[in-house]
Amino acid sequence: MTRTLGVLLAGGQGTRLGLGVPKAMARVGGVTLLERGARTLEAVCDQVVVTAPEAVRPSLAASPPRPGARPRAFACDPPGAAGPLAGIVAGLASRPHVRALVLGVDFPFVSPALLEALLGRLADRLAVVPAPNGFPQPLVAAYAARAVALLAACLEGGERSAARAVGTLPGVVRLDDDALAGLPGGLASFFNLNTPADLAEAEARMAAERTAR
Numbered sequence: 001m002t003r004t005l006g007v008l009l010a011g012g013q014g015t016r017l018g019l020g021v022p023k024a025m026a027r028v029g030g031v032t033l034l035e036r037g038a039r040t041l042e043a044v045c046d047q048v049v050v051t052a053p054e055a056v057r058p059s060l061a062a063s064p065p066r067p068g069a070r071p072r073a074f075a076c077d078p079p080g081a082a083g084p085l086a087g088i089v090a091g092l093a094s095r096p097h098v099r100a101l102v103l104g105v106d107f108p109f110v111s112p113a114l115l116e117a118l119l120g121r122l123a124d125r126l127a128v129v130p131a132p133n134g135f136p137q138p139l140v141a142a143y144a145a146r147a148v149a150l151l152a153a154c155l156e157g158g159e160r161s162a163a164r165a166v167g168t169l170p171g172v173v174r175l176d177d178d179a180l181a182g183l184p185g186g187l188a189s190f191f192n193l194n195t196p197a198d199l200a201e202a203e204a205r206m207a208a209e210r211t212a213r
Contacts, residue, residue: 006041007091104139113184
């Protein structure tokens with residue numbers, strides 16, 4: 001059984017970015033979002049699985065991991081379901097595990113240290129979910145193995161919102177802005193990349209970080 005499973009959500013078509021490729025294949029700082037997210041999870045997790053709809057998977061599978069990296073495992077969204085909740089369920093259900101971390105590829109500033117901090121707050125809870133600016137963010141969160149059956153039931157019942165489904169879990173730890181400010185990277189970790197303007201902002205921020213080193 002996997003001790004800590006990493007689930008990388010890579011199902012976005014990237015339409016708003018206008019690059020003609022799935023979002024996971026967009027490059028930021030010279031690295032695809034797919035590779036960046038995989039590296040982040042691999043630093044913390046024993047096994048990483050990439051989830052995406054069947055139509056997107058060939059593009060992702062054609063991008064090999066960096067030399068020396070572990071082979072990538074893939075899981076397809078359940079038939080008839082799409083979106084982040086489907087990806088979360090597909091990833092969590094893909095193999096037995098004790099606990100898991102979920103990360104969307106469009107959060108390029110999430111660090112392994114932040115994910116470690118989320119795991120450190122999980123204990124016997126079903127999930128630890130950051131809520132930057134008051135909005136729960138289930139795509140950068142830690143989950144106990146027991147959460148998957150409840151989330152799968154929500155998906156099978158017609159729910160498509162990951163935030164609403166996670167909100168049904170009993171005893172979820174929600175981290176507000178004050179709590180997040182004390183974690184590695186703070187609130188800036190939750191920058192979500194969706195548009196060409198976001199891409200330019202992320203590039204500028206990474207360039208500034210490189211200069212500051």
